[in-house]
Amino acid sequence: MHATLPLLKESDFPTINRGRLDTLQVNLGYLCNQTCLHCHVNAGPQRKEIMDKETVLVVLDCLKSRKIKTLDLTGGAPEMNPHFRFLVREARKIGVRVIDRCNLTILEEGGYEGMAAFLAENSVEVVASLPCYLGDNVDAQRGKGVFETSIRAMKRLNDLGYGVEGSGLMLTLVYNPQGASLPPSQSELETAYKRELHIRYGIVFNQLFTITNMPIQRFGSTLISRGEFSSYMQLLKESYSEDNLSALMCKSMISIDWKGYVYDCDFNQMLDLPMLEADGHRTHLAELMQQDITGKQIIVMDHCYGCTAGQGSSCGGALEQE
16 A cells, blocks of 8 residues: 655645544544445454453543543444444443444444444434445445445434434434545535435435545555546645634544544544654553643644545534535
């Protein structure tokens, strides 16, 4: 795989600082049942990195001590971590909002058939990747048969109440572009998704997030192989909007890797750009519980243009309100 960090270091991205911390995004490991082209984590079935029980307990301690309102679980496929259910139950007991970044197909895998029901029982918000409402486009990006399996999984979630008005069970779908382009209008695409998925399959959901593909890891390496890295970076920079700076997710969220180390965002985690102490060593979540990081400078490089281009991009979708 081609390294992208050397191409991102020399950056003129503006300085940004942290606001109040309200979200803990925790990567439970890079193990996944899929190998997607756009994956900035480089996750897959052969990855061995998995968060252990001891680190999961540190996550719970941090939620309690810092009174953090939202726990955002990601991977890989976070559900494949053997401590996933324990973490979700304990977080919900203390009133924390829990988000599961689900690839949908895991809900149809052997051994995980009861996972959808577990998510519903614990009122976990499901944020699910579905890069298109057309089968050929999804399978081209995520693998043969993924779209059909994803449709079955969404129907299972709908049957449990997810996406159904008044149920209180949130189902959010996520769109990533097929290649080196910016996402279209989030509101317009959401309308199209809702229309097409309901007409074709009877599926309902609450909202759609559009997320820009980041020029790192597997997607960044693919851009380099195709000779498109420079032109994609040019597109991101030319589309930069200063108005998006105040809404960046890194201002109110931190990212935790499978070993418990702290990063300003998930993308910095994948580039191995950790939050550092004054003496230069990596900050562990256990140490963070004793610190106030409000106002701390965020590590930025050229990939940050991916979050500020066009309508903006974050784990919560477009930054710009249309």
